[in-house]
Amino acid sequence: MDLLSLFPEWVLVHGPAAIVVLPLMFGALVALSPSEKLSWATTWIVTGLSGLMSLGLLLQVISHGPIGYAMGGWKPPLGIAYSVDALNAPILLLISVVAFICTIYALPSVVAEVGPKKRSTFYAVFLLSFAGLMGMVATADAFNVFVFLEISSISTYALVAMGSSRDRRALPSSFNYLIMGSIGATFFVIGIGFLYMQTGTLNMMDMARVLQDIGPGDRVVQLAFAFIVIGLGLKLAMFPLHTWLPTAYAYAPSFFTAFLAATATKAALYLLMRFTFTVFDPSWDFISTALMVIIAGLGTIGMLAASLQAIFQSDIRRVLAFSSVAQVGYILLGIGMATTLGLTAGYLHILNHAVMKGALFLAVGAFWYRFGITKVSDMRGLGKTMPWTMAGFTIAGLSLIGVPGTVGFVSKLALVQAAAENGWWWAIGVIVVSSVLAIVYVGRMIEQAYFQPVPKINDRYIKRNEAPLMMLIPLWTLALASVAFGINSHWPMSLAQGAAQVLNDGPILLIRETMPAIPAIPSTGGH
């Protein structure tokens, strides 16, 4: 049966805009909602609908090629264009599905972690943040990217700060993130400004076309590239620019941490690929040098340094946060190779890492929810006191190490193959060393949970106290997904190959084929 035929036509035509506008609109409505249950339900439905629409868009892209959309009927390059192709459709689906799954978890978790009066606002801001991420990914307009980047960032600062009901350290970490994030966004917009100055257009495909005429020798274009790489590098936690990330992940509300870890850096990584490969031209000398030296170089340094740092952390959430920085390093390494195999591996790891890191942070939130556990040393005996949660944590943890049969193995193997094809033997060495470090920091937690005795209170062992079902279901969905896609990796692999294809084709194809294909809103459209 053809899944695509189940989607009404308007989804496929207006989907690119709807997935952004819907959460944005309901974000405003939810802020006014009187009941937190209602807010939660609305959020859940909105994210669910976005997920369905993203799925429809992805299927449409797979079977019929890229979808364009001209916002408000203004044709590009003058108007704002949205475009969904094989590169961003999987990311859209990833963000919305993770948001949907995490929202299930939010109901018990938010009650425990966020003050009663802030809860409706919390959901409203979450929807804004979600809309921002979707917008960043869906839009084909460079300035529009900046707008949505700011929408998602500012709402993220607010959400991190809301963790202060649980831990006051959320406030300084949110402030720190605010400062650094704003610098990053400013750098990004300066880069866009330079590009606009040189090309006179903001539409990405048009920009790429004009840039081809200008050529690689232009100093302003090179300057713009540097600003954009640093600006996005901050957002995606490229190694020395990652300092905002550990504290922000550690003290934000658990549910949001899981969402953030799974999606936020991924959206920025997508933008990095989009700009480097399809707006600029990877065959230009300065781009290919920067890819090898900056992107791959910093990626590998990050893999080692952040993994080492993760080993020494005492807070579980910080261990996982540093591990995220290391995993971003894997992805950057794949992107930096700039070969089909490398890009496929990097893109695959974007999807896979989101699944496993999401599951890990959900489990950590459940540990806190039941026992207030945030430290590795407090995980003693969790294998007995919270067996199901811990089992989910363990599966995702093994995947993080890269045990065969899990998604982590699939993408690491792909990355090793890509490095071998490139002749980057040092990179294989770094991957192996960093995997060994991952064994240490994940093993440390698993060892505590399964091989240490259950702690006693007043001479009595702590009783089993499993997380509520609403936490277990999302956790296990992600954990099982990490095994299912690890055993049968055909589908994510084909998505990653499609995305790598788009990146490989570079800027030229986008101009020739996608631009004319952008339809105006049909005159009989429902407006």
Added chain:
Amino acid sequence: MFEFLTSFSPAFILIAAGVLAGFIPSSSISSHLRKVLLVGAPALALVLINTIYFSQNESTYLGGSMSFANIELTTLRIDSLSIIWGYIFCVAGILNGIFALHEKCKITDTSALIYTGAGIGAVFAGDLITLFIFWEILALSSVFIVWRGGPKSYPAGMRYLAMHILSGVLLLAGLVIYGRATGSYAFNNIGIDAPGGWLILLAFGIKAGFPFLHNWMQDAYPRSSVTGTVILSVFTTKLAIYTLARGYAGTEILIYIGAVMTVFPVFFAVLENDLRKVLSYSLNNQLGYMVCGIGIGTQLALNGAAAHMVVHILYKSLLFMSMGAVLHRVGTIKASELGGLFRSMPYTAVFCIIGAAAISAVPFFSGFVAKSMILAAVFEGGYFVVFAMLLFASAGVLEHSGIKVPYFTFFAHDSGKRVKEAPWNMLAAMGITAFLCIYLAIPGPYGGMQYLYNLLPSEVAGAAKFNPYTASHVIFQMQLIMAAMFAFALLKRYGLYPAERRAQILDFDWTYRRLGLALVKWVSAIWTRLGAFATYKLKNFFSNIGRRMYQVFSPAGTFSQDAPSGIAAVMISGMLVAVLLVVYFL
């Protein structure tokens, strides 16, 4: 149903049985069910292998194909080389199961089944990726068996695991390089000249106990439980022999590695007091013969290695089983505390002596029919130095496994220990194994030698018609045995007498021997001290590194201090400058 079972590798049945055994509760009734699985699953696998292979006419059966990360895997390849390993692994699995019937330990049963399954799966792996997966399962499942040996086994198990994970990593690295360079992951002859060939050889070498890579064996095996050591001694090392035979047959360096492997454990085995450790050394030494045979790589040599592998599994299991039975009843396996046990454990003593005779290659015991094949191949190849080393090692084996083990346990001075005979299931397992040890060496239409020889991988004229029972072979072997026994008696005699009496006899030969022994002891003592010193220095070195790393990377370390936003902003600008430099000038 049966067609379904034959459509994939029997390894999966064993692994599934292992997982199932893990879920069977440990009450006494349901533990019987687990024991049925423990014995039944390898038996079923044996039948399946036979059915799969002989239900078709090809000499190589390929099946169980799977697709994994866009690579086609062949999980089941049965051909004339792998089937003999498959058979003996299943038989060993059954025997181990019988030997462990009395034991109520869920972890051992589960791990043993998974371990057996992984061994069989790896032997039937048609490509390097499948091999790698089973390689890792093998390592992971076996370490739990090591850990069942009590508190002292935990660090040994960790060291064991570290070596095997290293082996897995090397294999993975090697196979990726090899696969990329040749475009195929099929597991056939690799050779050291192939890209990645050295890495893969090193990975196999760790499991096979190459010199300097062997320590995990003598470290972990003696510390495992009564049943654990018996199980462990079968699969890991013999799988390595299979992979060497498959990938590196005829690689000349293996001849010398094998020769060194046969010789060096002899010295340690003679000095060692823990009898299961003695057997572990002799296991290592026996592997040396097989590695040597593979290195020569002629049809006769490969057949010899395969035959030696089969009989070796049987008699080594038998020896480990008898020592296990002694440990089970007496509670210790130190040569200095045993003795005179033939009174209380007569059957075990007889079985142990049969095993000892088999390992010593006494004619009409199984070691004879295999070892003479390898020796003949070495001789035909013209490697006379190697031949001499193997001869010396044969004498050494006789000394420590053939005589020392049974002598100190069951005879020697009476330790005064009076214990019960081993449990019935242990006796049954030992009995069957002992029967096989003799049966496989009996020539003629009623003996088992023909079956063993028919199974051998290369069906060339020379191999099938190889006759170990020629007068020269038998006389040669008997001379060797007599000489070794004489030497043992002589040494034993001097060991009994006080030193001053010895000093009155002025015999050059005796001085030489005493000096030699003293030298060996001195080297061993210095070696131990050097080892301790090196360990101490290394520990210091690593703790220094650990401290430095802690200072840098820990939450309190320089690296993790929360930089004020101002400094962070400066750093971001610095990064911008760095990127600009790269973009502008590189």
